[in-house]
Amino acid sequence: MSYIEVTYPESKDEFFKFLEGQLELYSGGEADMTAALANFSSVLRIAYSEANWAGFYLVNGGELVLGPFQGRPAVTRIGYGNGVCGTAWREGRSIVVEEVSCFVGHIACDCGTHAEIVVPLRGPGGEIWGVLDMDSTVPGYFTEEDRAGLEGCVRTLERFYIGR
Numbered sequence: 001m002s003y004i005e006v007t008y009p010e011s012k013d014e015f016f017k018f019l020e021g022q023l024e025l026y027s028g029g030e031a032d033m034t035a036a037l038a039n040f041s042s043v044l045r046i047a048y049s050e051a052n053w054a055g056f057y058l059v060n061g062g063e064l065v066l067g068p069f070q071g072r073p074a075v076t077r078i079g080y081g082n083g084v085c086g087t088a089w090r091e092g093r094s095i096v097v098e099e100v101s102c103f104v105g106h107i108a109c110d111c112g113t114h115a116e117i118v119v120p121l122r123g124p125g126g127e128i129w130g131v132l133d134m135d136s137t138v139p140g141y142f143t144e145e146d147r148a149g150l151e152g153c154v155r156t157l158e159r160f161y162i163g164r
């Protein structure tokens, strides 16, 4: 497999259709969860040109543990309810943060980060088994459209990997 350079459409509708295709192409056929999540992170980092971090934290032993990602080294463990990731896990919902310095309890991994989005990953019974996390140096970079679109991408991922 060799990666082919692509240009993402400007319109958000088209962007997410295209993104879903790329995610399916590079992660869809892979039965190994780590390999699939690694390529998923890479595709997201490429799709979001101003993202400085894209990756996963997976529930393990009652906390979130760093999984496959693209970007600078990051905190390896996040407690339930801590930071943006642990809050999304506790509240069972996606969180879009325009400016991380305004989010009480935000865990800083890169002082250049301003915006963040976290989307929970759910199993067949609705239980959360991890979160997708993306960061950007651009304030307000992630929007409600991105939340809806990335939730769609994550639903696709869950369909591939239910029963992992």
Ligand code: SME
Pocket: 053, 074, 075, 078, 082, 083, 084, 085, 086, 105, 106, 107, 108, 109, 116, 133, 135
């Ligand atoms: N900012 C996150 C921690 C993970 S890094 O962004 C990669 C948080 O507050 O949970």
